[in-house]
Amino acid sequence: MxxxxxxxxxxxxxxxxxxxxxxxxxxxxxxxxxxxxxxxxxxxxxxxxxxxxxxxxxxxxxxxxxxxxxxxxxxxxxxxxxxxxxxxxxxxxxxxxxxxxxxxxxxxxxxxxxxxxxxxxxxxxxxxxxxxxxxxxxxxxxxxxILVMLPAICAIILVSAVVAIVLSHTMAKKITEPLLQLDLEHPSENSTYEELTPILTKVHRQHKQIKSQMETLRRKSDEFEQIISSMNEGLVLLDEHGMVLSMNMAARKIFAVKKDVKGSDFLFVDRTSKMSKAIWNALDGNHSEYTEERNGNEYQFTVNPIESDGKILGAVILVFDISDRAFAERNRQEFTANVTHELKTPLQSIIGSAELLENGLVKPEDTARFVGNIRKEATRLVSLINDIIRLSQLDENNEPATETVELTEVAKEVVEVLTVSAAKRNVTLSLEGEPQTIFGVRRYVYEIIYNLCDNAIRYNVDGGTVEIQISKDNGRAVVSVKDTGIGIAPEHQSRIFERFYRVDKSHSKETGGTGLGLSIVKHAVQYHSGKVTLDSEVGKGSTITITF
The missing domain is CATH 3.30.450.20 (PAS domain)
Known part of the structure; x- marks a missing residue:
């Protein structure tokens, strides 16, 4: 000083x-x-x-x-x-x-x-x-x-500088000596420089504030540890040298860490080349991201630099469990492959029959049969495309207009539409229950009841029945469709709502099913935050219940 x-x-x-x-x-x-x-x-x-x-x-x-x-x-x-x-x-x-x-x-x-x-x-x-x-x-x-007077000027400056040095040293010493004797713990007892009393009082007050702020920081640090410990995502904080500052419980499980690694080099925790490269990239100011399978799950690793005023202070590692997303992506790819196959089959049949007719290779008495085959496959193709469009609309997460929907009225419309289809298969279609209303999308509700009844008719036996029951359970509207059809084996029941999944593919082809009906039902029910339950026994029939 x-x-x-x-x-x-x-x-x-x-x-x-x-x-x-x-x-x-x-x-x-x-x-x-x-x-x-x-x-x-x-x-x-x-x-x-x-x-x-x-x-x-x-x-x-x-x-x-x-x-x-x-x-x-x-x-x-x-x-x-x-x-x-x-x-x-x-x-x-x-x-x-x-x-x-x-x-x-x-x-x-x-x-x-x-x-x-x-x-x-x-x-x-x-x-x-x-x-x-x-x-x-x-x-x-x-x-x-100035050049002429330079010797005289230099002499004056030199003498003045010597005098200034002596005076400055003396004055500095006289100013600082009393300051060294100040009692900072008791600022009110200062008698040397009365002018400093307000400053000393402020310093004493700031000292108390710093202690309070340190306590606040400690409390916030504890809160931060509690927050990150409850996160489902893995979180690791590193300093500028790659040393571990903090690691939450989710990260410990993902990296299989059993002891405290705070202060350790993270490369001792995870030695994979991808992670090492990502950390060094982050400490150089770059972002890194990659996916990797560990412990049977698919994880996404994101490593970012921590910067302040253009200076790299460390890195943060975030780990997300994307197993569900990866599963959905695999389902999407499988759906695309299935769509290609399902569209290709009727088209090939139509093209084959058309080529035979075009080249005159069909006997006159068989012409009607080939034309009927073309019509049947074309109808199947249109049904398949319509179902794909409906399913895509449900997947788009659009927000269609909602309204008050009376379930009994919708069920009556479905019965009227499917009466002819049921009669052709010698199946009795009936509706019971009292009027029940929900707030939802009428078109989606129609798709739910229609597809359930259509499936119940297609997979029923000769002389069978399909019963639609509208009721209320614990204040929630319930739609139940019960049939006396062929039933579903236990090993297939968990998968029947998947796209293009068929229990009996040959029977489905004969009945003209697309394999998307129950998948449409599942998505439409999910849109209404509802629940689907299945009760089925082979040879006795099935009951599918929708709770809105």
Missing amino acids: TKKIFHSIFTVALVVLLASIGIATSFLYDYFNDSQVKRLKAELSLVADTVNEVGVEYFENFDSTVFRFTVVDTDGTVLYDTQVKPSEMDNHADREEIAEAFKTGTGSSARNSSTLTEKTFYEAVRLENGDVLRISVSQLTVGAL
Whole structure:
């Protein structure tokens, strides 16, 4: 502290000294310039009056070592000069002071020498005969003046610097000695510098605030640890050297860590090349992301740098369990493959039958059968495309308009539409129950009941029944579709709501099913936050219940 005070006092003293010298020199130089110009004008006025009376002959006996006089003709020719022969001088018509004197009667200017060490002042006046009389004098410029005075200036600066050093050291010592004796724990007892009492009181108060803030930080740190420990995602914080600062419980499980690794190099926790590369990339300021399977689950690892004011302070590792997403992606790919296959089968059948008819390879009596086959496959293709479109609309997560839907009315519409289909298969279709309403999408509710009833009819036995029951259970509307069909074996019951899943593919082909009906039901029920339950026994039938 003493050194800082000393340097401050010394610097201020030296700057003030140099500034004073500079300002004084500048004022003195300006004062001498003004005096010189006034003196030139006065001298020029006296000589001009004499020349107007006597003529240039006045200069024959004129002797001046200070001033230089020049007489210039109206065309700029030098007629007389006290220092140089006129024949050796250039035409002066373009000189600023000469041109101004010819024009206004008087003129003045100042010009530096080629070496910039001298400055010449010029004053000119027009004589009665039209000629111009000019007077000039040279003096040192500021730079040259400083160079001339440099030894004296240096001596003054040196003496002043020595004095400033002694005074600065003495003053700094006198200022700091009492400060060293201050009692910061009891600021009110300060008697040395009363002016410091408010500052000491503030320091004491800030000390208390810092203690309080430290306690707050400790509490927030505990809260942070509690938050990250309850996260499902894995979280690891690293410092700028890759050392572990924090690791939550989820990360411990993912990386199979059983002991505390805080302060350890994370590369001892996970030695995989992908993770090592990701960490070094993050510590270089780059983002890294990759997926990897561990312990039978699919994880996404994201490693990002922690930056503050452009400086890398460490890295954060986030681990997400994307097993469900990966499963959904595999299902999507499987669905795409199934769609391709399901569309290809009827198209190939249609193309094959059409080619036979086109090439005349079908007997006349078989033509109707081939045409019927084309119609049947085309109908199946249209049904498949319609089901795919419905399923895609459900997958898009759009928000269709919702309204109050009366389930019994929708069920009646379905019964009317499927009555003919049920009669063809000798199946009795019935509806029971009281009116029940829900708030939802009427089109989706229709798809649910229609597909359940359509499946119940398709997979029923000759003379079977399909019963639709509308009821209420614990304040929730319930739709139940019961049939006396072929039933579903236990090993297939968990998969019948998957896309294109069929228990008996040959029977499905015969009945014209697309394999998407129950999948549409599942998605539509999920949209309404409902629940689907299945109760089935092979050879006795099935009951599917929807609870809204």
